[in-house]
Amino acid sequence: ETGVTQSPTHLIKTRGQQVTLRCSSQSGHNTVSWYQQALGQGPQFIFQYYREEENGRGNFPPRFSGLQFPNYSSELNVNALELDDSALYLCASSSADGLADSYEQYFGPGTRLTVT
Amino acid sequence: KQEVTQIPAALSVPEGENLVLNCSFTDSAIYNLQWFRQDPGKGLTSLLLIQSSQREQTSGRLNASLDKSSGRSTLYIAASQPGDSATYLCAVVGSWEKLTFGTGTRLTIIP
Numbered sequence: 319e320t321g322v323t324q325s326p327t328h329l330i331k332t333r334g335q336q337v338t339l340r341c342s343s344q345s346g347h348n349t350v351s352w353y354q355q356a357l358g359q360g361p362q363f364i365f366q367y368y369r370e371e372e373n374g375r376g377n378f379p380p381r382f383s384g385l386q387f388p389n390y391s392s393e394l395n396v397n398a399l400e401l402d403d404s405a406l407y408l409c410a411s412s413s414a415d416g417l418a419d420s421y422e423q424y425f426g427p428g429t430r431l432t433v434t
Numbered sequence: 435k436q437e438v439t440q441i442p443a444a445l446s447v448p449e450g451e452n453l454v455l456n457c458s459f460t461d462s463a464i465y466n467l468q469w470f471r472q473d474p475g476k477g478l479t480s481l482l483l484i485q486s487s488q489r490e491q492t493s494g495r496l497n498a499s500l501d502k503s504s505g506r507s508t509l510y511i512a513a514s515q516p517g518d519s520a521t522y523l524c525a526v527v528g529s530w531e532k533l534t535f536g537t538g539t540r541l542t543i544i545p
Contacts, residue, residue, distance in 0.1 A: 324477075349531065360438070360523055360535030361478070374532055408477055412531060422468065423533060425478040 322411050322426035330432045331399050339394040339429045341409030348413060349373070350392040351423065352384060355406040367392055396431075404433045436461045436528055440536035447514055448544050455509040455539045457524035462502045464526040468533065469498050469509050472521045481522075482509070514543045 323342045331337050343350050349368045353361035363376035367386035381397040390411070396403055410423040437460045447453050457467070466485050470478040482491045482498040484507070490499040497510040507524055521540045525533040 351531065351533070353533070358537070360525075360537045361533070363532045363534070366531060374529070376532065406475075410478075410533075421531065422480060422483045423531065424480060425470075427477040430475070 322409060322424050324407075324409050324426040324429050326429060327427070328430045328432075330434065333399055333401060333433055335399050336395065336397045337399060337431060339396075339407050339409075339431070341392045341394070341411075341426055343390045343392065343409075343411035344424050346413055347411035347424070348390055349411060349421075350386055350390065351410045351412075352392070352394045353408040353410065354378070354403075355408060355428070356402075357405070361408055364394070399433045401433050404431060406430050436464075436526060436534045438524060438526060438534050438536040440522075440524060440539050442539060443537065444540040444542070446542040446544060449514060449516060451514050452510065452512050453514055453541075455511070455522050455524075455541070457507040457509070457536055459505045459507075459526050459534075461526075461528070462505050464502065464528060465531075466527045467498075467500050467507050468525050468527070469496075469507075470523045470525065472523060472538070474521075478523065511541075516543045516545050519543045 351366040352364040355361040365375040366373045370386045385393045406428045408428045409426045412421040412423045468483045469481045484500040495512040521538040523538045525535040
């Protein structure tokens with residue numbers, strides 16, 4: 319069974335640029351969530367996708383957007399990068415049915431984004 | 435708005451000791467609570483998940499308890515080892531499987 323994978327591992331971008339981060343869900347999982355973790359903080363929920371549709375969103379501006387593909391892999395896109403976007407971006411997958419029932423979430427290793 | 439607090443922020447103990455990490459949350463309407471481990475610069479490893487109807491879960495040297503009514507959870511680590519050194523995060527699940535995390539406890543086990 320393959321776990322959650324993310325690419326790239328590290329990324330350096332300039333303020334104002336756009337970035338795309340990628341996530342492959344664990345086999346059999348149909349729900350993916352993205353989190354932003356600033357240094358020394360706990361992860362903050364960005365949004366969740368279930369069966370290719372956004373299923374919930376945290377307190378992040380519209381320049382943070384995402385996609386989920388038929389194979390349940392996912393992308394996080396961030397436009398007009400700001401210095402405060404520098405963080406570890408984590409993807410988590412689960413086999414929930416998209417409702418509020420509780421299923422264990424499995425995290426990938428993260429992508430470290432640095433904005434200069 | 436759900437808020438999760440973890441105390442202490444950092445903890446150092448000698449190898450072999452038993453220890454308890456604390457987590458508190460403000461809204462008791464949760465579906466489950468998960469404890470994670472995070473090594474520096476790495477992703478999160480799930481340690482234990484406690485369903486809202488459960489009181490505790492055990493895995494090896496780890497035992498987690500949940501008291502929904504008081505908004506508290508504890509993670510007990512028995513016979514600590516240097517390899518247990520990491521940051522421990524608790525997270526509660528509300529709607530849409532959204533995890534709300536605490537800021538973590540950085541644990542150092544002294545050989």
